[in-house]
Amino acid sequence: MAALTFGIAFTIPVVRTSPKSHQLRRARISCIGWDPEGLFGQPQTGHIARNEFKRRLERDAEAREAFEQHVREEKARRQALRQSRIPPDTPAELIEYFLDTEAQEMEFEIARLRRRLDQEFFSHLQVELGQLRFAVSKTEDVEDRVIELEALQKALLEGTEAYDKMQTELVKAKENLAKILTSKDVKASLLEMVENNELNRSLLTLLDENIANAHRGNQKKAAEFMEKVRGAMLKYITV
Incomplete structure (x- = not known):
């Protein structure tokens, strides 16, 4: 049996936003005669039509390759960026560190620095906010800083809460998946978990990761066995 694995994923508000790239689905032609929305117009025959269809396929292949290359480059860029970032030691410096972090990297940094996001850190952040809010002279820079810190505080509080909740759920999901995969009666184990409200998306995600592994x-x-377990699980879970 493959070793159990699990990962973390959650969503938080962004502090400094940047345009998000939309996720694209890879186009796949499974039947050239199937065109319910009329995207390709009336069926054409003959040498010219075949050449046009061939050119379309070539353009699609080139676009797909360009997109996949972009994904690979972006993944490498992010990995290099993560390795180059060195978290500072003090709460004040850590605040600036998070403010300078790209929006899409916030989740990663919260997970990596969760232990640093403690009472001392949030107290320091709250003290600075208090000083700025009650400053005698409120310049535009001060007001901008307040807005920035308030957004950061909200993002980090919600992010750490989501991270902690997910950690708890995944630990429980790991225990439940081990129980299912080692059970002599999978159906009985699933029914027991249904009664305890333990069949959830976290458990299904963990199972999918292990199937992929x-x-x-x-x-x-092992993959075939887990896929059968997944099929049985879907009878009792709403995703």
């Missing part, structure tokens, strides 16, 4: 490790029997 089993396939990557060429563990066909």
Whole structure:
């Protein structure tokens, strides 16, 4: 049986926003005669039509390759950026560190620095906010700083709460998945978890990750078994 694995994912508000790229789905032609929305117009035949269709396929392939290349480059860029970032030691410096972090990297940084986001850190952040809010002279820079810190405080509080909740859920999901995969009666175990309201998206996500790992490790029997468990689980869970 493949070793159990799990990952963390959550969503938080952004402090400094930047345009988000929309996720694109890879186009896949499975039947050239299937065109319910009339995207390709009336069916055409003959040499010219075949050449046009071939050119469309080539353009699609080029666009797909360009997109996949962009994804690879962006992944490498983010990885290099993460490795180059060195978190500072003091709460004051850590505030600036988070303010300078790209919006899409906030989740990663919260997970990496969760232990640093303690009472001392949030107290320091609250003290600075208090001083700025009650400053005698409120310049535009001061007001901008207040807005910035308020957004950061909200993002970090909600982000740490989501991270802690997900950690708890995934630890429980890991225990439940181990229980299911080692059970002599999978159906009975699933029914017991239904009664305890323990069949949830976290458990299903964890199972999917282990199925994928089993396939990557060429563990066909383990993958097949877990896929059967997944099918049984879907009878009792709403996703």
